Amino acid sequence: MPIYNAPLKKVDHAETRRYAGLNKAKFDEEIIESACRDVQILAQPKGIWNLYDYDASNALVHADPPFLIEGKKIQKHLAASTKVVLLAATIGEAVEEEITACFKGGKYSYSLLLDAAATTAVEQAADELEKTIRQKIEPMGYDMVWRFSPGYGDWDIRFQPEMIRLSQANQIGISLTESMMLLPRKSITAIIGLVAKQEIFACEHKSVEKHDCQICEKTDCLARKS
């Protein structure tokens, strides 16, 4: 499946605020805008995906070899899916290097904002990648549920190697540390369940713009959406 490197025309201001833990607090908007713009300049967005058949009753992705989905929440999320998309996205290392340099230079707050903008940017790169996926799967009669990554709910991060294998994330420069952390750090892998269009309304987790924090156990997270 094709590589798609989404152009980053704007890094979302509101999402950057959320990831910075600002929510509704007053903060100089120009500084946030500046962080968004700096990330836009430094980011090197890349994305890739693959399509597989999915056997929901056995929670098995029909890859070669197959990939078993383990975790109650993720299994429920994919219960109505007959195919799945495995995707990966990153914005590269240049942003991380800038964040580190910034912090060393004593600009603590700006580093935090850059970090928040960078997280926003990689999610945006994945959103744009989803648009191209949708263009391919809609003519087949499918709709998508929202993307689910290892680490959400009870889906353990020890499945990252499988995510990398199935999405072919190494082709866009994503690798894994021994402790299952993605490198570059601002990268994501995810699974998207495909459901026949007319059945999407019966589905609990139909494709919405942004995913739901309710599924996550970390209730004291800075960036939790109320």
Add this chain to the structure above:
Amino acid sequence: MIQVFDGAMGTMLQAAGLKPGDCPELLNIEKPEIVEKVHAAYISSGADIIETNTFGGNCLKLDHYGLGSRAKEINQAAVKAAKAAAKGTQVKIAGSMGPTGRFIAPLGDLDFDEAYDAFFEQAQALAEAGADYLLIETSIDIQEMRAALLASKAAARIPVICQMSYSEDGRTVTGTDPQTAAITLEALGADIIGANCSLGPEQLIPIVETLAANCSCPISVQPNAGMPHLIDGKTVFPMSAKDMGLWAEKLVAAGATFIGGCCGTTPAHIAALKNALKDIVLPQRKARRPILALTSRSKTVFIDKDLPTRLIGERVNPTGRKKLAEEIRNNSFLSVKKEAIEQVHAGADILDINMGVAGIDQTVAMKKAITDIAQLVDVPLAIDTSDAAALEAGLKAYPGRALINSVSAEPDRLEYFLPLAKKYGAAILCLPISADGVPATAVERKNLIEKIVDEAQQFGLKSGDFLLDGLVMTAAADAKAGTETLETLRLYREHFGYPSTMGLSNISFGLPNRPLINSTFFSMCLAAGLDAPIMNPYDDSMQNSLLASAALLGKDPNARAYSMNTINQSAPKAAATAKIIDMDILTAIKTTVINGETDSVASLVETALKEGHSSEEITEKALTAAMNDIGVDFGQGRVFLPQVLLSAETMRAAFLKIKEILPMQNTQNKGTVVIATVKGDVHDLGKNIVAALLENNGFKLVDLGKDVDTETIVRSAIENQADIVGLCALMTTTMVQIDKVIDALKEAGCPAKVIVGGAVLTQEYADQAGADAYAHDGVIAVNIAKKLLD
């Protein structure tokens, strides 16, 4: 006259035995009779044009089946089958050219030239075998369509139909809207422009209308039979032939004169269309006054006297800018990108891109600049160069209709630049300069423009392709500089009616208070007929002049924009600073830290020291007091982490100032902290924040970094006689290291207290691991550290 295309090929082939996973195009060679039968079915249903079975017939797609080297053979066999079916009829043959399936760089990993070559091969094969049209269809990316169209025009002499595929949001997958597509593709030489697939007839009507309103080409449309459903694992397109026929009239009314069907359509659908279109009356297509339009991948900008003035940002230009030139020379384009984004933010409608740096390969630089900038902003670009190779590289890489800056009356420019403008469908900025020099009078300039326009028209350029430069001389050297330019603008309006541009700042060269001369002259030029100035969008005096002029010249009804902008500009920021001046110095410093005003604290600290306050007093009564207040506010959810960090930065600036003035003074040392992110963990922002807060609260920090193994932490704790060891772990996979480090510290007899933290950690985990404390965030960590060492 309406021409009817045929319907879907793929589903018909499947019905005739094509198995999933087989290459449809191979049937042209192995079972041409099946293909002929499909064609015959559509011909009997009334199709005027049939499409060859070559949708996936480019070598890149065929490579999936190992058939890439047989592309020519396959395409020619396809035309042969179509011709056999059409024998004895008036039916025409369109050679179908579908997408490569990959995105062209930088959106994907496919090189533009590789795509061009694949399309060239296919177009040539189809044309040579006798196709009457080339049909580039179902394209989701304007850059791929450009490659295919350029290749088709180079490979063959038959008309080219360009159909893009639009999603429900009215744009192609890579963001092009129909207006932009129509303008870009007509300029690039498309003979017929249209849309197919993704949508049903109802959704395509507004798209057809927009296409028809934005070009003079005939319009084609091939809808799907409605929006697809999955029934029992099979994709079904629900619209019946009868219903499809009912939409035919509306599609014609919207402006289409070529109508067919895409996914889900059958001979019955085509028959219904043909029947419905039998006696149809063609609507009158509205005549359009040619207006200069520039496009990017996703946006069109019109330049015209009846529209708002368009700003062309001039800042991506290394001329006279050593730092920018140096960066470009070192292949760092960060400043280039930054200038692009910030100019657009400042109001530029178009960006001029100039890579003229001595000693570099300008072709490579221009290609990179155009490619990178087109990914970041959606305004159209002007390619500013005197080098034909750089110009072509820029035009090729640019996914839209660019402006060429510039074409003068010098023989070289006319000879090399005009053909490039025609080939790539670019607009040209006409510069009235000749080999004889720069003309001083308005009449001479007008005559040179005439010469350039005439020559351009020989190459096929026409009204709507020209932007005229009024030329600006230096007032200090030439008393008539101003008036001649104003007269030039007036003559351009009167004689040509084309929009005009200029780079204004030359007028004030050598004079004092240049902004005043520039902005005054700017207003005069706007009144005389300047439509798109090339300028610095950060220049406030120019922006203000533009706002005022727009209101005065009727381009800002009720002076609304002017009023709103003026209110915003005078918003007072001075109120806050006034309060600080009234306070005593220690309270002033404390307030400054709380407000996170890093820039103002240094001078306040200096004043406090001069007034006789000791550094301990300042630290305790102003700085620490401030951080305590912030900590309480943070704990109660009144301020948030970025604000806490700003205060920490201000603290740091204060400490640095104290150290600068009293270098021998012993800095406060509440205790030594060794901090690290544990082995296998590469996240460090949280740890860095804790370290920064501790340091700015008087602790001595030894930061070991991230991914630090147990032995290193223990050794450092002992060597530095640490009072506290801080351990961070972010993930479930690395938190086990915390237990290991704590055990190792105990074994080594290290007396330091251990504080742990990180997103995955909890009080319970900290307790079972034997930590002395768990800190949920940096502020709490500081409080715990203080308490532990009291």
